[in-house]
Amino acid sequence: MKKLSTLVAFISLVIALAHAASSFESTDDTADFHGPDVRPGYPDLFHIHFVFPKDTLSPNGKYGVIFPDRTLGEMENDSLHNFVVSLDPSQILAELDTESPEFEGKSHGGYEVEWSEDSSVALITLEAKWGPGEFFLIELQDGKVSRTTNLDKKIRQLLEPEYRKTHAASSSDSSDLIYEYQDSETPFCKLENATRVKIDAYVTNDPKGDNPRRSRLQATWDIRNAKFIQQRVTRLSNRQEK
Numbered sequence: 001m002k003k004l005s006t007l008v009a010f011i012s013l014v015i016a017l018a019h020a021a022s023s024f025e026s027t028d029d030t031a032d033f034h035g036p037d038v039r040p041g042y043p044d045l046f047h048i049h050f051v052f053p054k055d056t057l058s059p060n061g062k063y064g065v066i067f068p069d070r071t072l073g074e075m076e077n078d079s080l081h082n083f084v085v086s087l088d089p090s091q092i093l094a095e096l097d098t099e100s101p102e103f104e105g106k107s108h109g110g111y112e113v114e115w116s117e118d119s120s121v122a123l124i125t126l127e128a129k130w131g132p133g134e135f136f137l138i139e140l141q142d143g144k145v146s147r148t149t150n151l152d153k154k155i156r157q158l159l160e161p162e163y164r165k166t167h168a169a170s171s172s173d174s175s176d177l178i179y180e181y182q183d184s185e186t187p188f189c190k191l192e193n194a195t196r197v198k199i200d201a202y203v204t205n206d207p208k209g210d211n212p213r214r215s216r217l218q219a220t221w222d223i224r225n226a227k228f229i230q231q232r233v234t235r236l237s238n239r240q241e242k
Helices: 004-018 045-049 151-166
Strands: 050-053 063-068 083-087 090-095 111-115 121-127 132-141 144-150 189-192 196-204 214-222 227-237
Touching: 045 050, 063 111, 063 121, 090 144, 111 189, 121 189, 132 151, 144 151, 151 196, 151 214, 151 227
Parallel strands: none
Antiparallel strands: 050 063, 063 083, 083 090, 111 121, 121 132, 132 144, 189 196, 196 214, 214 227
């Protein structure tokens, strides 16, 4: 995790430049999150400039995900962060290692947080323009994050050999692939309790092209053993399966 002091210093600079704190107003869809170890007399920067959507809250009410508010998001800089947090005590548990952090009002943004019934596993999806952008699997034990898995990277590693085989003439690799919704915005990754993640993902190299390359990945991720136990990659044509 990047040092929180860097983030706090940056937010302090934002406030100083603006000469006033721009708070996100709480609504029925958001909850309060107060930053850890706030010194008396100092502003609670996490409470001022982060949003805690209630739909990220775990079933046991102890954990959730916070995103920068519109004020920070509109600055479009490298200091944006998405955090998994605990409420009691108030703590930052983990930072999502994302190249495109979610924030309030983000264009082509969005998120989905799915929890296991026992609140021990969270599956976090960050949206992008054409479909899902990134997937993160968070495992918790005794109030701490025991493991974070970037499922996006695992999926791309799985697609790489097939992609190279079917597109040998291309100099591109799987990092060029874009997740793409088909007829409906059905989640590409779904939790099966706290044991597995079922994956049914569609990818393309060019969502708007006349002759794009498209593939479908159907797989199962074993959470405990941190590996794929089933996998199938199918090459598609013009959005239709062969």
